[in-house]
Amino acid sequence: MRRIVVPMLTMLIGLYACSGEASAFCGFYVGKADTKLFNKASEVAIARHDNKTVITMANDFKGDVKEFAMVVPVPTVLDKEQIHIGDPAVLKHLADYSAPRLVEYFDENPCRRYDMMQDRMGAMKSMAPASAEAKRERDQVLGVTVEAQYLVGEYDILILSAKESAGLETWLTENGYKIPNGASAVLHSYLKQNLKFFVAKVNLGEQTKLGLTHLRPLQIAFESPKFMLPIRLGTVNADGAQELFIYFLTKQGRVETINYRTVRLPEAQEIPLYVKDKFGDFYRDLFTQQVKRESERGVFLEYAWDMNWCDPCAANPLSAEELRGLGVFWQDSLGSPQRGRSMPMAQNVFLTRLHVRYDAAHFPEDLTFQETSDRSNFQARYILRHPWTGTDECPAATAYQQQLRERYEKEAQTLATLTGWNIGEIRKTMNIAAVPTVEGKKWYQQLWAN
Amino acid sequence: MNFNRLTSQLSTLDPRLYQIASLSTLLLYGVIWLHFDISVIQIAVTLATALLTQYVGKRFYNLPAFDPKSPLISALSLSLLLRTNHLEVAALAAAVAIGSKFVIRWKDKHVFNPTNLALVVMIGGGLGWISPGQWGQVAWFGFLVACLGSLVVTRAARADVTLAFLTFYIGLLFARAVRLGDPLTIPFHQIESGALLIFSFFMISDPKTTPDSRTGRIIYALLVTLAALYVQFGFFRPNGPLWGLIACAPFVPLIDRLLPAVRYDWSRPTTGQPSVPVPLVLSLHPQRRFS
Numbered sequence: 001m002r003r004i005v006v007p008m009l010t011m012l013i014g015l016y017a018c019s020g021e022a023s024a025f026c027g028f029y030v031g032k033a034d035t036k037l038f039n040k041a042s043e044v045a046i047a048r049h050d051n052k053t054v055i056t057m058a059n060d061f062k063g064d065v066k067e068f069a070m071v072v073p074v075p076t077v078l079d080k081e082q083i084h085i086g087d088p089a090v091l092k093h094l095a096d097y098s099a100p101r102l103v104e105y106f107d108e109n110p111c112r113r114y115d116m117m118q119d120r121m122g123a124m125k126s127m128a129p130a131s132a133e134a135k136r137e138r139d140q141v142l143g144v145t146v147e148a149q150y151l152v153g154e155y156d157i158l159i160l161s162a163k164e165s166a167g168l169e170t171w172l173t174e175n176g177y178k179i180p181n182g183a184s185a186v187l188h189s190y191l192k193q194n195l196k197f198f199v200a201k202v203n204l205g206e207q208t209k210l211g212l213t214h215l216r217p218l219q220i221a222f223e224s225p226k227f228m229l230p231i232r233l234g235t236v237n238a239d240g241a242q243e244l245f246i247y248f249l250t251k252q253g254r255v256e257t258i259n260y261r262t263v264r265l266p267e268a269q270e271i272p273l274y275v276k277d278k279f280g281d282f283y284r285d286l287f288t289q290q291v292k293r294e295s296e297r298g299v300f301l302e303y304a305w306d307m308n309w310c311d312p313c314a315a316n317p318l319s320a321e322e323l324r325g326l327g328v329f330w331q332d333s334l335g336s337p338q339r340g341r342s343m344p345m346a347q348n349v350f351l352t353r354l355h356v357r358y359d360a361a362h363f364p365e366d367l368t369f370q371e372t373s374d375r376s377n378f379q380a381r382y383i384l385r386h387p388w389t390g391t392d393e394c395p396a397a398t399a400y401q402q403q404l405r406e407r408y409e410k411e412a413q414t415l416a417t418l419t420g421w422n423i424g425e426i427r428k429t430m431n432i433a434a435v436p437t438v439e440g441k442k443w444y445q446q447l448w449a450n
Numbered sequence: 451m452n453f454n455r456l457t458s459q460l461s462t463l464d465p466r467l468y469q470i471a472s473l474s475t476l477l478l479y480g481v482i483w484l485h486f487d488i489s490v491i492q493i494a495v496t497l498a499t500a501l502l503t504q505y506v507g508k509r510f511y512n513l514p515a516f517d518p519k520s521p522l523i524s525a526l527s528l529s530l531l532l533r534t535n536h537l538e539v540a541a542l543a544a545a546v547a548i549g550s551k552f553v554i555r556w557k558d559k560h561v562f563n564p565t566n567l568a569l570v571v572m573i574g575g576g577l578g579w580i581s582p583g584q585w586g587q588v589a590w591f592g593f594l595v596a597c598l599g600s601l602v603v604t605r606a607a608r609a610d611v612t613l614a615f616l617t618f619y620i621g622l623l624f625a626r627a628v629r630l631g632d633p634l635t636i637p638f639h640q641i642e643s644g645a646l647l648i649f650s651f652f653m654i655s656d657p658k659t660t661p662d663s664r665t666g667r668i669i670y671a672l673l674v675t676l677a678a679l680y681v682q683f684g685f686f687r688p689n690g691p692l693w694g695l696i697a698c699a700p701f702v703p704l705i706d707r708l709l710p711a712v713r714y715d716w717s718r719p720t721t722g723q724p725s726v727p728v729p730l731v732l733s734l735h736p737q738r739r740f741s
Contacts, residue, residue, distance in 0.1 A: 109491055183631075185631050185633070188630070188631045189630040189631055189632050192629065192630045192631070193630065224686075225685060225686040225687070226686045227685075227686070252576070256581060256583070256689045257583050258581075258582050258583045259582075259583050259639065259640070260583050261484075261583050261584050261585070262581070262584070263485070264485070264584065294585070294586070295587070297587070299584070363640050364633060364635040364636050365636050365639050365640070368688075370579070370688050372533070372579035372581075373534075373535075373576050373577065373578065373579055374487075374533070374535060374579065376535055377537070
């Protein structure tokens with residue numbers, strides 16, 4: 001008994017010691033699946049504390065910018081100072097930092113019974129939507145009030161309020177915003193709930209002047225007890241489901257949806273080595289599989305971590321400066337470039353990354369959130385375990401070889417379950433059949449040792 | 451025949467046994483299938499602390515007969531709803547819940563529903579949280595059936611407050627949807643919360659903390675509904691019913707004073723009307739005597 005327990009403990013302690021600190025040994029960055037894995041995806045970062053909220057809305061709008069327009073219900077009329085242009089690089093950094101990751105471990109020579117580890121990971125990226133088209137021509141009443149009108153960066157921004165939705169819809173249509181059929185009911189509901197509308201489109205002249213080729217994220221800051229994200233307008237005319245990544249920066253702890261199930265993705269599973277080259281495909285199919293498992297009604301937790309560190313790090317934690325850019329206003333600014341050479345640590349910032357695939361049928365209501373006091377860490381992390389390939393001979397090595405084939409089979413099954421891929425194909429790609437079956441003694445042969 | 455005999459036998463059992471059975475099943479399903487964020491140890495700590503507090507309370511106040519049923523129900527409800535990363539918090543919640551029954555009393559009746567009070571204290575203090583969205587349709591629907599079924603089988607004498615609350619609450623949610631022009635999938639989605647069911651069938655229905663008279667209970671259900679909806683749509687806070695119930699609990703002595711009736715006893719379930727047989731809400735059997 002003891003003989004079994006000791007190596008187990010050694011390995012556990014090894015793992016623990018390794019994950020206890022973000023050492024370079026534990027995580028080093030190899031590559032990432034930097035492709036647009038998910039179609040029709042948008043990214044939103046929400047920094048929130050005490051009802052004070054900063055929302056960063058990023059989009060990776062691919063079409064002609066003339067066609068771009070965005071209509072967002074907001075709880076209050078916003079001043080010009082409450083609207084800001086964000087840095088896309090920071091949002092990208094946030095996405096990389098929190099991305100699902102792939103980790104590699106290498107089996108050590110079993111004759112020495114130690115595991116050495118190396119980590120690698122991949123990261124993922126996403127993109128963003130646009131809702132309507134814009135071609136403004138005249139101010140019109142129709143019960144619609146233009147509460148404010150600003151030029152912020154490359155965007156023309158209007159804050160609208162309205163008496164009734166039909167008027168608002170007509171106004172938007174007349175001003176060149178393509179409002180999808182059926183949006184009227186949703187607009188009506190928002191108006192009754194006293195929401196205003198934040199409407200943005202690209203000012204082509206400014207865009208050319210600024211020399212920009214892409215659209216930068218828009219940020220709004222406001223104070224409201226409502227902790228929600230309006231998604232209903234986006235579902236009105238969508239053909240098929242849309243992807244949304246939401247990054248929460250909070251002081252207390254993890255954020256979850258209160259009107260939908262927030263589900264942790266399966267993590268820390270060992271999968272076949274060949275996934276390394278197709279991690280993007282793997283993750284996308286895994287996600288789809290999980291969405292199905294939750295009957296398309298789940299919101300998925302991809303990352304929950306204190307901003308101070310990471311292990312393994314898919315990207316370095318964000319600096320205090322970057323976080324401020326994303327709206328984290330509650331950090332002490334005194335002595336910001338502290339701690340000499342090490343990177344300035346973010347304080348009291350907890351990051352939650354949620355990923356949701358939504359459509360009108362399964363997500364009838366806007367997403368509503370709460371911040372919990374849960375500060376436990378979570379990451380969507382998947383493991384590649386390289387076998388030991390040495391040729392030493394010892395009883396332990398034989399035993400090791402014997403369990404390898406079984407291990408591969410288990411990895412194949414895990415992969416099939418996680419992604420829905422064909423198990424036969426997986427076995428073929430892994431070439432399990434070629435793994436030598438070291439002829440071990442049968443249990444009864446070992447029993448009487450004759 | 452056999453069925454009738456079975457139901458009549460079942461209906462003589464303490465209704466709390468059904469409650470314990472359905473709560474345990476739900477908890478098991480939640481932990482195994484829905485991956486509730488609660489460890490087995492935390493459940494054990496909650497149960498043990500609740501039972502211990504009940505035992506100590508009974509001894510301290512020299513009360514007869516230790517009965518584990520009520521503390522078990524409180525502990526199971528807490529395990530289903532309260533989430534925390536610290537075992538101490540789970541223990542504290544159970545102790546607050548059961549302890550409050552002995553300490554916070556008014557005219558020989560405890561004022562707050564034990565689970566409700568513990569939850570509000572823990573959440574208010576930032577020690578834990580409730581995840582109201584974690585149920586999913588299957589669990590919710592199954593649990594709804596179990597809850598309604600237990601009303602039928604046990605002919606719970608105080609089902610009126612549950613039904614009144616659900617009627618007011620769901621009715622007003624639908625009214626809101628109609629006013630906003632929302633599709634009815636929205637209110638349907640809003641009531642699809644296991645927390646709401648636990649609240650309606652196990653907290654607000656607690657005969658020890660609701661008014662003694664039926665009229666009183668219906669008025670009480672309305673008050674709680676209004677408070678709950680105000681928390682939800684006025685303050686934009688989650689867990690409206692919990693806050694609503696805690697806010698309205700102090701009105702119970704007042705309602706009892708205005709509309710007096712017979713005090714409840716678990717061994718003799720009554721609706722509160724003296725010497726009148728129980729009007730059997732959702733009953734299978736037309737007659738039954740309580741004595």
